[in-house]
Amino acid sequence: MEAILKDPAGAVIGLDFDGTLSPIVPDPDTAVVHPGAPPVLAELGRHVGAVAIVTGRPPAKVLELGPALKDVPGLVILGHYGFERWEDGRTSAPPPPAGVPRAKAKLPLLLDSLGVTDAAIEDKGRAVAVHTRRCADPEGTLARLREPLAALAAEHGLVVEPGRMVLEVRPSGMDKGHALGAFLTERSARSVLFVGDDLGDLAAFDAVRSSGLPGVTVCSGSTEVTALAERADIVVDGPEGVVALLRELTSAFSR
Numbered sequence: 001m002e003a004i005l006k007d008p009a010g011a012v013i014g015l016d017f018d019g020t021l022s023p024i025v026p027d028p029d030t031a032v033v034h035p036g037a038p039p040v041l042a043e044l045g046r047h048v049g050a051v052a053i054v055t056g057r058p059p060a061k062v063l064e065l066g067p068a069l070k071d072v073p074g075l076v077i078l079g080h081y082g083f084e085r086w087e088d089g090r091t092s093a094p095p096p097p098a099g100v101p102r103a104k105a106k107l108p109l110l111l112d113s114l115g116v117t118d119a120a121i122e123d124k125g126r127a128v129a130v131h132t133r134r135c136a137d138p139e140g141t142l143a144r145l146r147e148p149l150a151a152l153a154a155e156h157g158l159v160v161e162p163g164r165m166v167l168e169v170r171p172s173g174m175d176k177g178h179a180l181g182a183f184l185t186e187r188s189a190r191s192v193l194f195v196g197d198d199l200g201d202l203a204a205f206d207a208v209r210s211s212g213l214p215g216v217t218v219c220s221g222s223t224e225v226t227a228l229a230e231r232a233d234i235v236v237d238g239p240e241g242v243v244a245l246l247r248e249l250t251s252a253f254s255r
């Protein structure tokens with residue numbers, strides 16, 4: 001943290017979205033950005049080298065769930081684990097891989113054949129996710145789906161990304177670690193802070209360590225995921241704690 005405070009202009013601040021900047025809710029479509037996040041990110045952006053949201057969501061969805069984020073100066077959204085990038089009002093993305101629509105088409109029949117009737121399918125464009133949070137037995141259903149979804153993914157040249165009561169079938173070749181690492185290089189970062197809450201954020205924690213830069217890893221803590229807290233330098237209490245930490249950081253810059 002010392003390096004960030006001494007030389008804010010050289011710092012890159014990376015943040016996950018769901019569970020970090022947006023509280024976890026049962027229905028992914030009704031998630032919203034924490035109201036304190038856009039103003040504190042805007043303030044942070046005035047001091048540090050760059051602020052980036054690194055998320056499994058498509059950037060367009062992040063902006064739909066947090067419209068005020070559009071007004072955060074210089075914000076970059078590395079969405080779909082880094083496959084899609086939003087910056088200055090524009091999104092750039094490679095064409096979606098052919099396997100995704102095929103896997104998507106087979107998913108309802110697969111769930112039927114397994115007798116899973118209460119899981120929710122989230123069509124993410126270049127990926128498809130199966131959520132069990134609203135199932136009668138969220139954890140049991142998640143466990144039952146693990147192998148069949150891994151087989152479906154493999155059949156279509158895709159991989160499974162596990163998350164909080166969700167299994168996502170998505171293209172390989174990109175993760176939050178690659179996305180963050182490339183961004184640090186692009187911005188010639190001299191220090192880095194990354195905040196996450198879920199297993200997908202471990203790759204970004206690894207990127208902080210392997211960058212060789214002075215770095216801080218922060219876990220937006222929950223009772224649902226413990227693996228990240230064990231690897232974090234700082235653990236705060238969910239999105240409320242994340243916003244409070246970012247506020248402390250901006251106040252320290254202003255002193």
Ligand SMILES: O=P(O)(O)OC[C@H]1O[C@H](O[C@H]2O[C@H](CO)[C@@H](O)[C@H](O)[C@H]2O)[C@H](O)[C@@H](O)[C@@H]1O
Pocket residue numbers: 016017018019022023024025026027028029031054055056057122124129131133163164165166168198200
């Ligand atoms: O990388 P992230 O920004 O953390 O996105 C990861 C996934 O988040 C979303 O699902 C999670 O949040 C939902 C809303 O709070 C919650 O209902 C669900 O149980 C969580 O897994 C999102 O729906 C996924 O597409 C993202 O990949």
